[in-house]
Amino acid sequence: MQEENKIQNLLFVINPIAGDIEKEELVEEIKAICEAHQLNHKLYKTTGEQDQGKIKALLEEERFDAVFAVGGDGTVSLVGALLIGTKTPLGIIPLGSGNGLSKDLNIPQDTEEALQLIHNHVIRNIDTIDLNGHPSIHLSDLGFNALVVQRFCEGDRRGPGSYAWIALQEYLNYEPKFYRIETDTENFEGDAFMVTIANANAFGSNAAINPNGVLNDGRFEICLIEPFPKAAGLSILYKMYTDNIDSSIYTRRISCRRATIYNVDREVMHVDGEPAELGNEIKVTMHPKSLKVILPIPEEES
Numbered sequence: 001m002q003e004e005n006k007i008q009n010l011l012f013v014i015n016p017i018a019g020d021i022e023k024e025e026l027v028e029e030i031k032a033i034c035e036a037h038q039l040n041h042k043l044y045k046t047t048g049e050q051d052q053g054k055i056k057a058l059l060e061e062e063r064f065d066a067v068f069a070v071g072g073d074g075t076v077s078l079v080g081a082l083l084i085g086t087k088t089p090l091g092i093i094p095l096g097s098g099n100g101l102s103k104d105l106n107i108p109q110d111t112e113e114a115l116q117l118i119h120n121h122v123i124r125n126i127d128t129i130d131l132n133g134h135p136s137i138h139l140s141d142l143g144f145n146a147l148v149v150q151r152f153c154e155g156d157r158r159g160p161g162s163y164a165w166i167a168l169q170e171y172l173n174y175e176p177k178f179y180r181i182e183t184d185t186e187n188f189e190g191d192a193f194m195v196t197i198a199n200a201n202a203f204g205s206n207a208a209i210n211p212n213g214v215l216n217d218g219r220f221e222i223c224l225i226e227p228f229p230k231a232a233g234l235s236i237l238y239k240m241y242t243d244n245i246d247s248s249i250y251t252r253r254i255s256c257r258r259a260t261i262y263n264v265d266r267e268v269m270h271v272d273g274e275p276a277e278l279g280n281e282i283k284v285t286m287h288p289k290s291l292k293v294i295l296p297i298p299e300e301e302s
């Protein structure tokens with residue numbers, strides 16, 4: 001590990017249900033790695049009930065040099081929200097259904113490789129976004145995908161198969177909703193199938209809604225999918241999966257530093273994969289380089 005990034009006292013926040021993956025063995029591996037590298041560590045297992053308050057209390061009780069989120073995007077966002085604006089970096093061991101932010105950060109998806117980040121890493125600053133006081137690190141949206149996320153969270157099955165099945169069922173009857181969007185660069189008014197507020201690039205499914213987004217450029221993108229004939233759905237999806245969404249005539253992107261989204265039809269939304277109710281006027285602001293993250297050492301530096 002590079003000396004300036006030395007971390008000694010770690011907290012691991014482990015979501016036991018994320019991705020429907022058994023984590024007992026992993027807990028043993030974390031303990032073994034920490035022992036081998038003489039790192040102090042604490043484990044906190046989430047319960048799904050008041051986790052944020054309990055983790056906040058742990059962070060106030062003791063100084064941790066880094067906090068690792070072990071789970072999916074929901075767990076990452078839970079931990080990340082508490083670390084924004086602090087000196088404590090966020091580490092990610094991706095073990096959810098989608099793991100979107102970890103993919104955008106080039107964090108290894110292989111658990112053994114990701115575990116090496118505990119003792120071998122660099123620390124970098126990334127931007128975060130604020131939506132009416134709710135922090136967002138990755139992608140938030142209103143419209144079709146938010147509806148699918150809501151149904152997924154209401155259901156008792158996790159994993160990508162379950163998400164895809166719900167999406168297929170909802171797609172057939174989904175009607176675009178009306179939005180008014182004002183930003184510091186351009187405005188939009190009209191119907192949209194979905195409106196994504198993107199700090200990063202791709203959903204956990206690898207569908208790249210914002211392929212050129214940069215996580216530390218001080219800007220975010222509002223990505224719109226405008227109404228399209230049902231038959232065009234597959235082609236839009238294909239373009240998303242091939243990093244080619246801009247070639248679709250049904251998409252539009254606004255790059256900006258602040259925005260207000262008027263959610264006229266009060267459509268559902270999610271913030272970083274967790275359903276959220278933010279009212280019908282959503283103020284979006286950018287917090288440049290406000291979160292420290294633990295990343296693999298780039299090849300040229302290793």
Ligand SMILES: Nc1ncnc2c1ncn2[C@@H]1O[C@H](COP(=O)(O)OP(=O)(O)OP(=O)(O)O)[C@@H](O)[C@H]1O
Pocket residue numbers: 015016017018019020046047048049071072073074075076095096097098099100158159204273274
């Ligand atoms: N012990 C628990 N029992 C039940 N639910 C839990 C528990 N701990 C956390 N949760 C719930 O898990 C959800 C977050 O899961 P997470 O996003 O980490 O994994 P995932 O949904 O499988 O993956 P991804 O978000 O990457 O698709 C939150 O809704 C949280 O309330």
